[in-house]
Amino acid sequence: MALFRTGDDRVFALADKCPHRGGPLSQGIVHGTRVTCPMHDMVIELDTGHAVAPDEGDAQTFETRVVEGGIEILLDRSQAVAE
Template sequence: MSKFIDIAALDDIPRRGARVVKTPQGCVALFRTADDRVFALEDRCPHKGGPLSEGIVHGTSVTCPLHGWVFDLNTGQAQGADEGEVRTFIVCLDGGRVLVDASFLSGRSAA
């Protein structure tokens, strides 16, 4: 069974926006869609290292602010002609809190 870590309040993440959470294991970008779904991805575009948390959230995608790569928030896969992916983390909501699966964060270096 997975152990989840309370990482943020849902209200701390703007709709169609993101927040970065620095954990002891590394930085995680939390994204909130217009319909209040929350996704967690590694906060670094594999193309040029852009901060995905500063990108534009549209539907269930985020566009990197540096060069426009688009990533699926569900899978972390680049969309269109771009190739690459970012790590995703399992997220759940509980009473207005965002919880991230701790097993996916283990073994990462500190931010």
């Protein structure tokens, strides 16, 4: 899993695996709400996990929230509790 904090202080969590060839997204460069894979320059949207055209594919995303300075990550959406 890779955690990303954007310049506007939002937090995102994605599987640390590029959908193209499995490169480590945690070692990529974040720009705005996107990360560029360090292996082949595939660009992934942090909020959706979708690759930016012309690339195709999806990285798994996880819901995050900041609570009292810590980061909570929902690993299993089927166990989410409605508030």
